[in-house]
Amino acid sequence: MLPIIFLMPIIQIVILSYAATFEIKEVRLGYIDSDKSAYSRELISKFDISSYFTVVGEFDSQKQGHNSLQQGKTDVLIEIPSDFERDLLKEKQTSLSVIIDAINGAAAGVENGYITQIIQSFNNQIRMDLMPYQPQQERVKRLRFIPSFWYNQTLDYKTFMVPGIIVILVTMISLFLSGMNIVREKEIGTLEQINVTPIKKHQFIIGKLLPFWILGMFILFFGMNIGRFLFNVPLLGSPIWILSFASIYILVFLGMGFFISNFTDTQQQAMFIAWFFVVIFILMSGLFTPIESMPAWAQKITEFNPVRYFIEVIRMVMLKGSQFADVKTQFIKISIFALVTNSLAVLSYKKTY
Numbered sequence: 029m030l031p032i033i034f035l036m037p038i039i040q041i042v043i044l045s046y047a048a049t050f051e052i053k054e055v056r057l058g059y060i061d062s063d064k065s066a067y068s069r070e071l072i073s074k075f076d077i078s079s080y081f082t083v084v085g086e087f088d089s090q091k092q093g094h095n096s097l098q099q100g101k102t103d104v105l106i107e108i109p110s111d112f113e114r115d116l117l118k119e120k121q122t123s124l125s126v127i128i129d130a131i132n133g134a135a136a137g138v139e140n141g142y143i144t145q146i147i148q149s150f151n152n153q154i155r156m157d158l159m160p161y162q163p164q165q166e167r168v169k170r171l172r173f174i175p176s177f178w179y180n181q182t183l184d185y186k187t188f189m190v191p192g193i194i195v196i197l198v199t200m201i202s203l204f205l206s207g208m209n210i211v212r213e214k215e216i217g218t219l220e221q222i223n224v225t226p227i228k229k230h231q232f233i234i235g236k237l238l239p240f241w242i243l244g245m246f247i248l249f250f251g252m253n254i255g256r257f258l259f260n261v262p263l264l265g266s267p268i269w270i271l272s273f274a275s276i277y278i279l280v281f282l283g284m285g286f287f288i289s290n291f292t293d294t295q296q297q298a299m300f301i302a303w304f305f306v307v308i309f310i311l312m313s314g315l316f317t318p319i320e321s322m323p324a325w326a327q328k329i330t331e332f333n334p335v336r337y338f339i340e341v342i343r344m345v346m347l348k349g350s351q352f353a354d355v356k357t358q359f360i361k362i363s364i365f366a367l368v369t370n371s372l373a374v375l376s377y378k379k380t381y
Contacts, residue, residue, distance in 0.1 A: 036197070044189075052135050058096055180347065202281035203284055230374075270341065287369060334362055
């Protein structure tokens with residue numbers, strides 16, 4: 029338990045906050061330039077100066093480019109046709125061939141977005157260059173817009189991920205430690221000794237779960253401070269709402285861990301069962317995949333996922349400055365979960381004399 033208590037929080041917050049990201053950088057780009065014109069070189073230069081792409085080189089033929097994709101040396105291949113510049117000047121339009129390695133579908137979608145933005149920027153610049161040669165009625169006025177990024181002005185993905193990782197950390201600590209601790213009593217035979225003492229059932233349960241509740245609150249406080257000072261995650265709302273929600277949320281998983289321990293005899297059994305539920309909770313919590321993007325039936329299942337509500341609350345309070353009225357629904361639902369799981373845990377625990 030000691031490594032879980034002291035090492036897992038540091039490893040999970042510090043390492044996962046950097047590793048768990050959907051940002052795609054250093055995309056390896058190769059190209060086939062059949063035009064060798066000023067415009068084709070300018071297009072490639074726009075990819076070269078982008079922080080998201082690394083131009084690995086030019087290929088002399090389609091076969092070389094396709095082989096590079098097949099061997100995994102290139103992620104994106106752009107084919108610039110001959111007469112690229114001539115068609116732009118005379119026909120006012122042309123086409124490009126963009127081939128993306130889509131084994132990783134999510135990454136391919138992000139890369140396609142990057143490519144589209146760069147090509148649109150290049151296209152707008154060409155339009156402005158060609159304006160003097162266009163009739164008056166065909167000239168396009170330049171539209172200038174200034175985006176405003178609320179709640180994450182720097183577009184730092186860690187700002188989005190760190191609050192969710194803190195929730196997962198508290199969840200795992202609360203569930204694993206509560207389940208393993210009681211099962212450990214069974215393994216070494218001390219649980220039977222406790223059962224024959226005059227200690228009451230509620231006293232035993234409180235004595236077993238209260239230390240882990242305190243530990244869970246400490247881990248939450250520790251994680252929030254790491255996020256604040258190491259990753260510069262803002263705390264716009266009152267921490268009281270996060271701590272209040274966490275005090276109920278931890279009870280949910282303490283009760284679940286106690287319930288699991290009542291039906292297992294070894295720590296390995298308790299760990300496997302707890303891990304089974306944790307994986308489902310994490311994958312369907314909205315931490316990595318937006319709940320809105322899930323199928324309708326999956327969205328309904330997430331209604332019974334307590335991890336989802338804590339992630340929503342901690343992100344809303346930390347990043348948006350939400351107050352109790354904004355998270356009241358989540359408070360009600362998590363209170364129901366806490367009541368149900370702890371009731372099942374108490375009822376399933378049999379104390380015999």
